[in-house]
Amino acid sequence: MSELNRTPLYNLHLELGGKMVPFAGFEMPVQYPLGVKKEHIHTREHAGLFDVSHMGQVKLTGANAAAELEKLVPVDIIDLPVGKQRYALFTNDDGGIMDDLMVTNAGDYLYVVVNAACKAQDIAHMQANLGEGVELEVLDDRALVALQGPEAAQALSRICPAVNEMVFMDSRQVTIDGVECFVSRSGYTGEDGYEISIPAAEAERLCRLFIAQPEVECIGLGARDSLRLESGLCLYGHDLDQTTTPIEGSLIWAISKCRRADGERAGGFPGADKIFDQIANKNYSRKRIGLIAQGKAPIREGAELQNADGVKIGEVTSGSFGPTVGVPIAMGYVATEYAVLETEVYALVRGKQLPMTVAKTPFIEQRYFRG
Incomplete structure (x- = not known):
């Protein structure tokens, strides 16, 4: 643990009883004394505060920043309105996903947030290709x-009323208790909420102010994972990787219409030809799907998926008990002929076939605030 990085909130996590574990090169809290299940439920019912300082934050400036970044992603960056954020993907020459990221047009610059485990790779990729x-x-x-949950706006607007004016995927510079922060109304739980970039020197003070609000509890990585899984959101390195295209990953919605084969700014990003071929000709053999277990046993990442005859048809990439839905849920990849809602497949767990049903994701209703 001594060789791991620490976020500016490390001492606060220890003070609050956070159980620290290695994650993406950092010491991070997996849970607090409340426990993973109660932290999950608290976020769904009230508001939870997550430390995501291990993520990479990058600022791109220059007149051609949007046009240059657009060459690396299948997303419309050039026409991204000021004050808006967009989900994007770095693709490789084979159409595989190098990482997923968030891009904001902050007016004078682009603000980019990348995954912690891919941070060094992504920064090098941008430096080499912009x-x-x-x-x-x-x-x-x-x-x-990240402050997430149905009461997140109530808690944060008590300190900073300006955040009430924001809707889902809005981003803006705001002052919170005298500190200039960059805030987006977005998150990774399926709930309303905010992600807040804070100068490191002020982070602990502001977070103490956030958790002093009656709605807010600190939440660890354990509940963050079950919350995002219930909301059908991918975890890079598990549900997505460099061998998986956006089409196989059920992320066609993340390819902007203007960047598709018949769009006015078609292609121009790595792997475009392969991705367009998959869209036009359904030329792929597997697909990411949601799964609900018919029994009570959780199905974990890595479990083999089989058909009724015991033939391998895929694999689970994320799996857990869903505290909100009350059943074990999972995401994974299956051969395309099995990627049909209500299809029964079987997870192989300790030599036994456990039945699962292909289901629509998200498993819960997403409650983003759209105005």
Whole structure:
């Protein structure tokens, strides 16, 4: 643990009884004394505060920043409105997903948040491929927290009324108790909420202010994982990787219409031809699906998926008990002929076939605030 990085909130986690574990090169709280299940339920019913400072925060400046970044993603960056955020994917030459990320047009610059485990790779990828005149700054001096849940707006607006004016995927610079912060109304739980970038020196003070609100509890990585799984959201390195295309990953919605084969800015990103072929000709053999267990045993990542004859047809990539839905749930990949709602498949667990049903994701109703 001594070789791991620590976020600006490390001492606060210890003070609050956080159980620290290694994650993506950092010491991070997997849970607090409340426990994973209660933290999950508290976030669904009230508001939870998550430390996500291990994520990479990057600032891109220059007149051509949007056009240059658009060459690396199948997403419309050029016409992204000021103050709006968009989900994007870095693809490789084979159409595989190198990482998923969030991009915001902050007006004078692009603000990019990448996954912790891919941070060094993504920064190197941008540095190598963004053209001249684009300056990349890694924001190492900032913390990042997420305040999530149906009472998140109530809690945060008590301190900063301006956040009430925001809707899902809005981003803006706001002052919270005298501190300039960059806030987006977004998150990774399926609930309403905010992600807040804070100068590292002020992070602990502001977070103490957040958790002093009666709605808010600190939430660890354990509940963060079950919350995102219930909401059908992918975890990079598990549900997505460099061998998986956006089409196989059921992320066609993440390819902007103007970047598709018949769009006005078609292609121009790595792997475009393969991705367009998959869209046009359904030229792929597997698909990401949701699964609900018919029994009570949780089905974990790595479990083999079989058909009734015991033939392997896929694999589970994320699996857990869903505290909100009350049943074990999973995501995984199956051969395309089995990727049909209500199809019965079987997870192989300790030599036994456990029946599961292919189900629609998200498993819960997403409650983003759209105004």
